[in-house]
Amino acid sequence: MSEKHNDQFYLYDLQVETIRGEKDFVCAHEEGVNFQVVGENLVFPQETRFSLYALAAILPLIPARQRETAGTDWMTTDTDIACPDPNCGARFRITRIAKRSFRHSECTVVPLPRNTKD
Structure with a gap:
């Protein structure tokens, strides 16, 4: 199998939507x-x-939600992120909406180790 064929990986496309929590928005x-x-x-x-x-509160979670879990x-089940203001009732729901294929060779110039199987 050529490197071009075995360097595939998947990421989820996501939607982040503002939803109402238990408190009013501040x-x-x-x-x-x-x-x-x-x-x-x-x-x-x-x-x-x-x-x-x-x-800024959501960004660190996005790469993990994009990947298979x-x-x-908990990254599979916990989809709602609280507003960083503790007085605000806003939540941000991160939903996986599609799965997209990528190739390592198209995302970086760093070569894969020769014994990579995934």
């Missing part, structure tokens, strides 16, 4: 506002505003 969030994560790109609908502070892993 920050300038709007229910239903969303963006998508497609590969390495954040894709915002035109004229969408999303809090920088909320985005065990059914028993």
Whole structure:
């Protein structure tokens, strides 16, 4: 098998949507506002505003949500992230919406070790 064929991996495309939690919004969030994560790109609908502070809280979780996880892993089941303001009731739901194939050789110039099987 050539390196071109065995260097494939998958990532999920994600949607991040603002939802209402148990408390009122304190920050300038709007229910239903969303963006998508497609590969390495954040894709915002035109004229969408999303809090920088909320985005900073969500960003560390995105690469983990993009990858396959065990059914028993909390990253598989816990989809709602709280607004970083403890007084705000906004939540941000991260949903897997599609699975996309990538090739290592198209994402980096670092070669794979010769004995890689995954």
